[in-house]
Amino acid sequence: MKKTTLATLSLAMLGATGAAHAQNSVTLYGIVDTGLTFIHNDGGNGNSYSMSSGNMSGNRFGLKGTEDLGGGLKTIFVLENGFNSTNGKLGQGSRMFGRQAYIGLTGDTWGTVTAGRQYDPLVDLVQPVQGDNWLGGIFSTPGDIDNADNSARVNNSIKYTSPVWAGFQFEGMYSLGGVAGATGSGQSYAGAASYSFGQMNLAAGYYHLSNGNTLAARLAGTTTWDSLFNTSVNAAYQSASSINNARIGGNYTFGPVTAGGYYSYAEYTADGRSLFTRAQKYNTGSVYAMWQVSAPLQAEAGYTYMHSTGNSSAKYNQFALAADYLLSKRTDVYAQVAYALASGTEDPAGGQAQAVIGSATGDSGSNKQALVTVGIRHKF
Incomplete structure (x- = not known):
């Protein structure tokens, strides 16, 4: 994404204190993505026609900055807001900087340590090889019950990101629960690794989330993660x-086509309070193929299958198509079509299992759901 520099501030005025070498920069950036969407079977109310926000990319504006501390060491920070472009409301639970809010240090040789509200390592390293990384959440897990399309962020988290060594990189994260007298309540930890060689990219990761020590805490969603309970697909297991x-994925590029997919295993455990x-x-399991038809035009097709077992048993089949056309380096127009079928x-x-299309729709009120969206997106 091309960024627009808001301010580059010289700290030479601090020369008297011996900090004349330091430089500080702050960059403003963002995305505005709005479309028109038709949904067949929307919340049990039949068909709907609406203006929709963040179809290809979540709407955002943010500030990111660095300060050169010398010797290859830098301070970094990100403050990123999410919003609904159809009505101007704040996203991510009406947080001011709900998408990301963190600060840290980065070094040329040893990597990066950051603290705050962040994406987990699977989002950073595994999602880039998945289908939803290209043309939207219609290529992701139904209901995003495994956070494959990064619906959730992690609060109170400390994350380490390694440099890239001969194509290999890894991340580790720990998030403090912050519950007095119960250190493990609401805590989480995660790790992921990726490896790229030639036209092949591979990645895998794992996360564990403690959902609280009391039933009230679990139902209130007081863990370090945002809620993963966004639809009826997993609502009964809150x-x-x-x-x-655990998630593993990969892709391979040959000529103008990139093909890949991922496998995800998600487990919601029970105890006496559940x-x-x-x-x-x-x-x-999800597979996709992305075709760079020409310099401005790309198209993607994908299929996702999910099977749930345990207290209930359901099968979900999802088919998705999308195309995107660049009007300029910053502005594009797109179309998405998807169909989902559930049983069990x-x-x-x-x-009865309800069809849900990736992270793009809510409950259907039926075992079938279809979506058509056309829109425009601008990056700045």
Whole structure:
């Protein structure tokens, strides 16, 4: 993304204090993405036609900055806001900087340490090889129950990112729960690694989330992560004692085509405080192909299958197509089409599984759902 420099501030005025070598820069950047969307079966209310926000990329504006401390060491920070471009409302639970808010140090040889509200390592290293990294969340896991499309961020987190060594990189993260007298309540940890060689890219990662030590805390969503319970796909398992996810993916580029996919295993565990009795498990496989038709035009097709077992059993099939055309280096127009079909039950009470398209839609109120979106996006 091309960034616009808002201010580059010289600190030469501090020369009297011996800090004349330091330089500080702050950059303003963002994305505005708005479209028109038709959904067949929207929340049990039939068809809907609406203006939609963040279809290809989440809307945002942010500030990012660095200060050169000398000797290859720099201070870095990011403050990134999310918003709805159709009504101007704040996103991510009405947080001012809900997408990201962190500060840290980075060194040329030893890597980067950051602290604050951040993406987990799987988002940083595994998602770039997935289909949703290209043309939107319609290519991701139904309901985003495994955070494959980064619906959730992590609060109170400390993250280490290594340099890239001969194509290899890794990240580790730990997030403090912050509950007095119960250190482990709400805490989380995660790790991921990636490796690139030639036209091949591979990545894998794992995260563990403690969901709180009391039922009230779990239902209130007081963990270090944002909620993963956004649709009926996993709503019955909000009282889980913990959530575990392992994900592996890869892609390969040959000529104008990049093909790849990922496999994800998500587990919602139960204990005596949970409102369900056995671990609920989700196995997801997703494949895609992205074709660079010409310099301004790219198209993508993908298929995602998910099977849940445990307290309930459901199968989800999802088909997605999208195309994007660059009007300039910063502005593009796009179209998305997706169809989902669900079968089986999605909760212990035997409720019928509802179709949900990736992270793009809510509950359908039916076992079928379809989506068509056309829109425009500008990056600055």
